[in-house]
Amino acid sequence: MSRPLGGARAKRIRVGWWVIYGLLMLLELSLVPLHLSTDTEALMSYALMYLLPMYLTVAATAFLFLRLSGVERRFWGFVGLSVALLVATDSYWIWYETFVNFRGPQVPNWAELGHLAAASILYVMIVSMTKFGESPPISRARFYLDLIGGGIVAFALVYWWWTLPLFENLPMGHWPVATVAAIYPVGGILILLTTLLIVLGWKLYRWRPWERLISITFAAYGIALITFPIMYAGWLASPVQPRFDWYTTIWGFGHYMMLTAAIYRATSDDESVRAKPWSVPEFSAVWFPTAYPSFLALAMFAIGFLALRVADATGGFVLVVAVALLALVLIVRSWLTSLELAYLKERSITDPVTHAFNQRHLYDRLPRDIAEAATTQTCVSVVAFDIADFRNVVGMSGEAEGDRVLSDLTAILRSESPENSAVYRVGRDEFVVVVPRCSGAESTTLAHRVCALAAGTISVDGVPIALSAGVASYPASAKDAATLVSRALLSQQIARSAERTDVVVYDADVVESADPLVRLERARRRSHRSRLRALAAAVDARDTHTTFHSETVAEIVSAFALFLELPVDQARIIETAAQVHDIGQIGLPDSILLKSGRLSTAEETLVEKHPILGERLLAPAGVPEILPVVRHHHERWDGTGYPDALVGLDIPFEARVLAICDAFEAMTSTLSYRPALTTPQALAELSRCAGKQFDPQLVDAFTRMVVRMHGAISERMPDGRRTVHLTNA
Numbered sequence: 001m002s003r004p005l006g007g008a009r010a011k012r013i014r015v016g017w018w019v020i021y022g023l024l025m026l027l028e029l030s031l032v033p034l035h036l037s038t039d040t041e042a043l044m045s046y047a048l049m050y051l052l053p054m055y056l057t058v059a060a061t062a063f064l065f066l067r068l069s070g071v072e073r074r075f076w077g078f079v080g081l082s083v084a085l086l087v088a089t090d091s092y093w094i095w096y097e098t099f100v101n102f103r104g105p106q107v108p109n110w111a112e113l114g115h116l117a118a119a120s121i122l123y124v125m126i127v128s129m130t131k132f133g134e135s136p137p138i139s140r141a142r143f144y145l146d147l148i149g150g151g152i153v154a155f156a157l158v159y160w161w162w163t164l165p166l167f168e169n170l171p172m173g174h175w176p177v178a179t180v181a182a183i184y185p186v187g188g189i190l191i192l193l194t195t196l197l198i199v200l201g202w203k204l205y206r207w208r209p210w211e212r213l214i215s216i217t218f219a220a221y222g223i224a225l226i227t228f229p230i231m232y233a234g235w236l237a238s239p240v241q242p243r244f245d246w247y248t249t250i251w252g253f254g255h256y257m258m259l260t261a262a263i264y265r266a267t268s269d270d271e272s273v274r275a276k277p278w279s280v281p282e283f284s285a286v287w288f289p290t291a292y293p294s295f296l297a298l299a300m301f302a303i304g305f306l307a308l309r310v311a312d313a314t315g316g317f318v319l320v321v322a323v324a325l326l327a328l329v330l331i332v333r334s335w336l337t338s339l340e341l342a343y344l345k346e347r348s349i350t351d352p353v354t355h356a357f358n359q360r361h362l363y364d365r366l367p368r369d370i371a372e373a374a375t376t377q378t379c380v381s382v383v384a385f386d387i388a389d390f391r392n393v394v395g396m397s398g399e400a401e402g403d404r405v406l407s408d409l410t411a412i413l414r415s416e417s418p419e420n421s422a423v424y425r426v427g428r429d430e431f432v433v434v435v436p437r438c439s440g441a442e443s444t445t446l447a448h449r450v451c452a453l454a455a456g457t458i459s460v461d462g463v464p465i466a467l468s469a470g471v472a473s474y475p476a477s478a479k480d481a482a483t484l485v486s487r488a489l490l491s492q493q494i495a496r497s498a499e500r501t502d503v504v505v506y507d508a509d510v511v512e513s514a515d516p517l518v519r520l521e522r523a524r525r526r527s528h529r530s531r532l533r534a535l536a537a538a539v540d541a542r543d544t545h546t547t548f549h550s551e552t553v554a555e556i557v558s559a560f561a562l563f564l565e566l567p568v569d570q571a572r573i574i575e576t577a578a579q580v581h582d583i584g585q586i587g588l589p590d591s592i593l594l595k596s597g598r599l600s601t602a603e604e605t606l607v608e609k610h611p612i613l614g615e616r617l618l619a620p621a622g623v624p625e626i627l628p629v630v631r632h633h634h635e636r637w638d639g640t641g642y643p644d645a646l647v648g649l650d651i652p653f654e655a656r657v658l659a660i661c662d663a664f665e666a667m668t669s670t671l672s673y674r675p676a677l678t679t680p681q682a683l684a685e686l687s688r689c690a691g692k693q694f695d696p697q698l699v700d701a702f703t704r705m706v707v708r709m710h711g712a713i714s715e716r717m718p719d720g721r722r723t724v725h726l727t728n729a
Contacts, residue, residue, distance in 0.1 A: 009267075010267030010268065011267075013263065013267050014263065014264065014267060017260065017263050021256060021260070024048055024052075027048060028045060028048050028049055043094075043098050045248070046094045046098075046248065048252075049248055049249055049252035050090065050094070050248050050251060050252045050255065051087070051090070051091065051094070053252060053255035053256045053258070053259045054083055054086060054087045054090070054255050055087060056259050057079075057080075057083045057255060057258050057259045057262060058080055058083050058084050058087060060259060060262035060263065060266065061076045061077070061079050061080030061083065061262055062080055063262075063266060064076040064262060064265060064266055065077045065080060067266075071129070072265075074125075074128060075125060075128075075129055076262070076265075078121055078122070078124065078125030078128070079122075079125060079258065079262075081121055082118045082119075082121040082122045082125070083118070083255070083258070085114050085115075085117050085118040085121070086114070086115070086118045088114060089110075089111040089114030089115060089118070090111075092111060093105070093111050102235070103171070103172055103235055103236055104235070106172055107172070107176065107177045107180050107181075107232075108176055108177075108179075108180045112180050112183075115184075116183070119187045119191075119225075122191070122221070123187075123190065123191065123194070126191070126194050126195075126218070127144075127194075138336060138339050138340045138343050139340055141336055142333060142336045142337060142340060145329055145332060145333050145336060146292060146333070147190065148329055149296045149326060149329040149330070149333065150296075151186050151190060152322055152325050152326045152329065153295075153296065153299040153303070153326065154185075154186045154189060155182050155183065155186045155322060156299075156303045156306070156319055156322040156323075158182045158185050158186060159178060159179065159182040159318060159319070159322075160303075160306050160319065162182070162185075162229060163177075163178040163179075163181040163182040163229050164178040164182075166178070166181075166229055166233050167181060167229075167233060167236070170233060170236040170237055171236055171237075172236055173233075173236055175318060177232075177236075178318075179318050181228065181229040181232060181233075182229070184225045184226070184228035184229065185225060185226045185227075185228065185229065187225050188221070188222040188223065188224070188225025188226035188227075188228075189222070189226060191218055191221055191222040191225065192218075192219065192222035192223070192226070194218075195215055195218040195219055195222065208268075209264055210261040210262075210264035210265040210268070211261075213257050213258075213260050213261035213264060214257075214258070214261045216254075216257045217254045217255075217257040217258045217261065220250055220251070220253050220254030220257060221251070221254045223250055224247060224250040224251045224254065227247060227250070228247065230247075231246075231247035293330065293333060293334075296326060296329070296330055296333075297330060299326065300323055300326045300327060300330065303319050303322055303323050303326065304319070304320075304323045306319055307319035307320050307323065348360070349361035349364075351425040353403050353406055353407065353425075354406050354407050354409075354410040354425050355410070356410050356413075356423045356424055356425045356431065357422055357423065357424045357425070358424065358425060358426075359424065359425075359426040359427075361424065362424040362426060362432060362434070362485065363481060363482070363485075365422065365434075366380075366382075366434055366481040366484070366485070367480075367481045369434060369436050370474050370479075370480070370481055370484070372436070373436060373437070373474055373475075374475075376437075378436070378437045379436075379437065379438060379439050379440070379473050379474060379475070379476075380434065380435070380436050380437075380438070380473065380474040380484075381434070381435045381438040381439065381440060381442070381443035381471060381472070381473045381474075382432060382433070382434055382435075382443075382471070382472050382473070382474075382484050382485055382488040383432070383433045383435065383443050383446060383447050383450075383469055383470070383471050383488065384426075384430065384431070384432050384469065384470045384471075384472075384485075384488040384489045384491070384492040385409075385413070385430065385431045385432075385433070385447075385450065385451075385467050385468070385469050385492065386427075386429060386430050386431075386467065386468050386469075386492050386493075386496055387405065387406075387409065387429040387465055387466075387467060388465065388466040388467065388468065388496065389466075390402065390405070390428065390429035391429075397460050401460060405458055405460060405465060406425070406429070408457070408458045409431065409454055409458060409465075409467075410423060410425070410431070412450060412453055412454055412457070412458070413431060413433055413450060416446060416449055416450050416453065417433050417435060417446065418435055418438065420435070420436050420437065421433055421434060421435040421436070421438075422434050426485075426489075430489070430492075432485060432488065432489075433446070438473075439473065440471060440473040440476060440477075440505055443471050443473065444471050444503060444505055447469035447471055447502075447503040448469075448502070448503050450467065450469070451466075451467040451468075451469055451502045451503065454467050455467070466502070467502060468492055468493075468495040468496035468502050468503075468504075469492055469495055469502060469503045469504070470487075470488045470489060470490065470491025470492030470493070470494065470495055470503075470504050470505075470506065471488060471491060471503065471504070471505045471506060472484050472485075472487040472488035472491060472505075472506040473506075477506045487506045488506065490506070491504045491505065491506045492504070549582070549665060549666070549669070550578060550579050550580065550581065550582060551579070552665050553578045553581070553658070553661050553662050553665045554575050554578040554579045556578075556661040556664060556665055557571075557574050557575050557578045557657065557658060557661045558571065558575050559705070560657060560660075560661055560701075560702060560705060561574055561575070561657070563701070563705040564657075564701060570654065573625050573626055573629065573654055574629065574654045574657055574658055576623065576626050577626040577629035577630050577633070577654065577658060578658055578661065578662070580614070580618060580626070580630065581614070581629070581630050581633050581658060581662065582610070582614070583614045583617055583618065583630075584609075584610035584611055584612065584613035584614030584615070584617065584630075585610050585614075608634075608642035608643055609643065611630060611631050611632070611633065611634055611642070611643050612631065612643050614630045614631070615627050615630055615631040618630060628652045628654070628655065629652060629654040629655045629658055631643065631644075631655075632644065632646060632651055632652055632655040633655045633658045633659050633662060634659070635651045635655060635659070636692065636693045636694075637651070637656075637690075637691060637692060637693060637694055637695055637696070638691070638692050638693070641693075651695075656694070656695040656698055657698060659693075659694060660686065660694050660695070660698055660699060660702050661702075663686065663689075663693075663694070664682055664683075664686065664702070667681075667682040667685060668682050679706065683703050683706060683707075686699050686702065686703065687699060687703065
């Protein structure tokens, strides 16, 4: 995209333009002493003061429209379209005045439609450039309807007291001309009021020079529109074409200021001159929402009374139409107000991000649920949920990703909860589900189901989120709403620091006696482990071929541990180690990690250090049992492995299991430097390396597991994930 001009050249262009503008004004003044004919002088004045700046403005706005973007592209597009409509209609009008009748064509005619369209586009541009704060769409619609209602009242008053008496007895006059002429001052007042609001908002906005010129342009347009009836009545009453048209001069001045603004913007390339939505001051008068519709209603009756006093039935019909339109505005306004009140009430009890109920509504509604449960002798369960390490999710992935996670979790909570339940967001990453007529056991099942479903369906950068949940029930856990919620949240905090469960049901002996410092330390360790798993997933994601490597290895380990009938604790150690076994690769540069050819001696030495780095990274996580597994999973049975060259049974059993599962997953995956092996080929390679790289007995057991269970590693899913499907024969 080409950029506007700037620098010293821009200053020369601006100075040159002001000189040209001054010369054009001198040329206009010099027409008077030349004693030209009235038609010739009028035509030259129109050309210099009116048509020339409009044609140049259309060209300048087209130039800016093609070279700018965003808000400013829209702004200059609106301006160019509006001025182009004026050029088309006013060129016709000037031709008619000059060569047919200096009073112009009979009003109304199609030129008025062009003027109305141009003014409407200009006003739409002003509204589109104006920043209204955080008002909801319904409130803005009511605001615009109020403007229309005020415009109708202004039109009726202008028509009755000004334009109807002004044009009633003039040639080519009477009520149709009065009707059209009354529209112009109303449009001018509307533009002036809007410009005034924008000017009052200057203290909230850093205005650029070209924007100040735009505000002067709007003011000139507003004044010209307001004074149009006086000018046009003078033309209709004059026997000859006037030599001096101050109305056209005001319009021409506005067009020249618009052209000057376009020149200033076209010669500015600094980022600081780019426009932003204009601020308007906010009014907090509490009486206005009641006073204004009352004013419109009274005005409707007053206008109806005026219609009865118009002697001419056709002239009074205009006021009757105004009354009907104003009545329609009041009806629609009443409907919009009811929608606005409903919207504001809903917003006061809901969270804007997730649209779940908020904490305020929780403490309004829960006491009613408890009272109903007391009457019907039933239970009310409160289940509190918390997202682990949500602060890190937002910190690493941004607010938008955090909002997505919150919305996805809200959807799960709603879909999994019974129909009579309600979901509340009570903190940044904390939710509460209230389930009437639900026992503690049923709500515990609900909590486990939500935690599992969230972990399986919601992820950030490929890492699944983790939830902790606490359950408290009326009347077993507490008898009042505040205590019931606080005990559910306290149970959730215990679950967050627990080692082996994600859900804790409130028990006074367990929850209340838990040492806060111990809970804090456990929560810190669990949070640290979660971050390390995320880091390990990030390491896998560096190569598109290994995005889910650690996750798949953990699944294979789980299946192998089940086949070996290992104790649950031992199986959990190996599975946890599998999830983070390659975390030390974070210290390897991409040039080594993604290298397709053979590594150099120096590169191999660096690679052999990654198990040690992984052990160091995991040391503060509070899981010392997995450290030997991570450190030694690259040791070889014959002692040629790394980092400590352990031999045979000196290698920890868990590390030997992990080494086989890790190698099998790698061999059956497509890597950057070779295609994937089939399952028989991978088993054959494991057998060939048994007694050299791997524990021969474990290789034999692994082979028997795969053969006996007819298992295989599934094809990659569309998102790159691989899952293990091992079933009994």
